[in-house]
Amino acid sequence: MQGNFFQGTIPSSLRSLRGIEDLSLSRNNFSGRIPEFLEEFKFLESLDLSYRNFEGMVPIKGVFRNSTATSVRGNSKLCGGIPEFRLPNCKLQHANKIRLSLTMKFVISLVSYQSVLKASEGFSLANLIGKGSFGSVYKGVIENSETTIAIKVRNLLHPAASKSFFVECEALKNIRHRNLVKVLSACSGYDHRSDDFKVLIYVFMVNVGA
Structure with a gap:
C-alpha cells in the first residue's frame, strides 16, 4: 500500500487481510490511532508505520512486540508501546x-x-x-x-x-x-x-x- 498517498485513518477493511506477511504504509498520509486489529495478524512479520501522523498509544501485542519488525519512527504524537520504541509514556487526562x-x-x-x-x-x-x-x-x-x-x-x-x-x-x-x-x-x-x-x-x- 506504499506510495498511494492515501489519507485519513487506516481503514477497518484491512481487518480481513489476516494472512498478510508484510505491510508498509509509507508514502501515504495516514493519521489517527493505530488500529488494534493489527495485533491479531499472526503471520505479519514486517510492519512499517514510519513518518506518518499517527497518534495515541502503540499496541504491545503481535508484531508490535518486535521492534525490529515494526517501525513507528517519525510519529511525534505516539506514546507507549514496548520500551525499545523509546516513546514517551501515555499521559493521564x-x-x-x-x-x-x-x-x-x-x-x-x-x-x-x-x-x-x-x-x-x-x-x-x-x-x-x-x-x-x-x-x-x-x-x-x-x-x-x-x-x-x-x-x-x-x-x-x-x-x-x-x-x-x-x-x-x-x-x-x-x-x-x-x-x-x-x-x-x-x-x-x-x-x-x-x-x-x-x-x-x-x-x-x-x-x-x-
Whole structure:
C-alpha cells in the first residue's frame, strides 16, 4: 500500500487481510490511532508505520512486540508501546490526575494505562481473579519488581461505576485498618480506544473480588 498517498485513518477493511506477511504504509498520509486489529495478524512479520501522523498509544501485542519488525519512527504524537520504541509514556487526562492527587494523597503514585496494561499482560484472562457488576480484578506484577498486585478495573458501562470509583477513593483516603487491603496506586484516564478508564491497584491478597 506504499506510495498511494492515501489519507485519513487506516481503514477497518484491512481487518480481513489476516494472512498478510508484510505491510508498509509509507508514502501515504495516514493519521489517527493505530488500529488494534493489527495485533491479531499472526503471520505479519514486517510492519512499517514510519513518518506518518499517527497518534495515541502503540499496541504491545503481535508484531508490535518486535521492534525490529515494526517501525513507528517519525510519529511525534505516539506514546507507549514496548520500551525499545523509546516513546514517551501515555499521559493521564489532566483533570482526572489533579482530582485523584487531591483525594488519594496516601497513594504511592499515579500510574499510566500503559503500566497497568503491561502488569496484567494485556488484561489476560489467565490473570482474571474476580468479576462483578462494577468491574473485574486482575492479578499482575509491577514492572522491574517482584511485587504482585491486584488490579481493580471499573466497568464504566455501569451507570454508577464512575461515581463509585471516586467514592471509594475518598473512603480509602480516610480509613486506616490493619485488616483492610492496602491501596498502592490508581489510574484514571483513557485507554488505547480513547475510552474512559479507571483502576485501583491493591496489594495482592487471595480471594479479593470485584
